Amino acid sequence: xxxxxxxxPGMFVQEKEAVTLDCTYDxxxxxxxxxxxxxxxxGEMIFLIYQGxxxxxxxxxxxxxxxxxxxxxxxxLVISASQLGDSAMYFCAMRFTGNQFYFGTxxxxxxxx
Amino acid sequence: xxxxxxxxxxxxxxxxxPVTLRCHQTENHRYMYWYRQDPGHGLRxxxxxxxxxxxxxxxxxxxxxxxxxxTEDFLLTLESATSSQTSVYFCAISGTSGGVxxxxxxxxxxxxxxx
Numbered sequence: 001x002x003x004x005x006x007x008x009p010g011m012f013v014q015e016k017e018a019v020t021l022d023c024t025y026d027x028x029x030x031x032x033x034x035x036x037x038x039x040x041x042x043g044e045m046i047f048l049i050y051q052g053x054x055x056x057x058x059x060x061x062x063x064x065x066x067x068x069x070x071x072x073x074x075x076x077l078v079i080s081a082s083q084l085g086d087s088a089m090y091f092c093a094m095r096f097t098g099n100q101f102y103f104g105t106x107x108x109x110x111x112x113x
Numbered sequence: 114x115x116x117x118x119x120x121x122x123x124x125x126x127x128x129x130x131p132v133t134l135r136c137h138q139t140e141n142h143r144y145m146y147w148y149r150q151d152p153g154h155g156l157r158x159x160x161x162x163x164x165x166x167x168x169x170x171x172x173x174x175x176x177x178x179x180x181x182x183x184t185e186d187f188l189l190t191l192e193s194a195t196s197s198q199t200s201v202y203f204c205a206i207s208g209t210s211g212g213v214x215x216x217x218x219x220x221x222x223x224x225x226x227x228x
Binding site: 006009033035037043044045047050052091093095098099100101102103104105106 | 144146148153154155156157158161163169171172201203205207214215216217218219221222
């Protein structure tokens with residue numbers, strides 16, 4: 001069975017500091033994709049970053065980077081230079097064979113001024 | 114933004130009544146999904162579709178059925194709504210080469226309250 005785990009229900013970070021949101025996964029599929037989404041209080045789901053299971057380099061998108069450790073089955077999101085607008089729910093997701101997507105339970109991030 | 118619309122956006126109904134949520138896309142993407150979002154559970158996959166008339170169950174499919182008669186429309190039906198189905202429902206789409214990475218694009222969500 002495929003499983004995504006986010007162990008941090010809530011996180012706080014000081015503005016302008018970096019923060020790491022944890023995500024671990026469990027799968028026997030050799031090919032999969034890892035995604036992070038942001039959900040602000042307004043409710044929309046915003047795609048942030050993607051990492052393929054065969055990608056050798058860690059993905060980066062602006063202030064977002066993905067710390068991909070395949071052997072540990074972890075795909076942590078790093079947000080650098082946090083901004084007040086980063087306060088939101090963050091979801092880790094995996095795409096499995098058959099284009100099925102499964103999500104973790106999310107981490108609520110609060111940026112403190 | 115991906116062209117996905119959900120209707121209705123808000124609905125209040127009573128236990129035992131049937132409810133249908135509609136998802137309409139203008140992107141011609143092959144894959145469509147229905148998720149429900151509940152506090153502490155994240156997004157859970159209800160059903161998904163990989164083509165017209167091709168659907169399969171997700172992790173929380175009991176009490177729900179789906180239909181896809183056209184590429185652009187994916188319907189989620191609660192045959193007899195229960196209070197446990199009070200939730201926010203999201204439709205999502207993905208193409209086999211959709212976006213750069215094949216990521217999911219989401220609708221705005223439909224808030225369903227079952228009294």
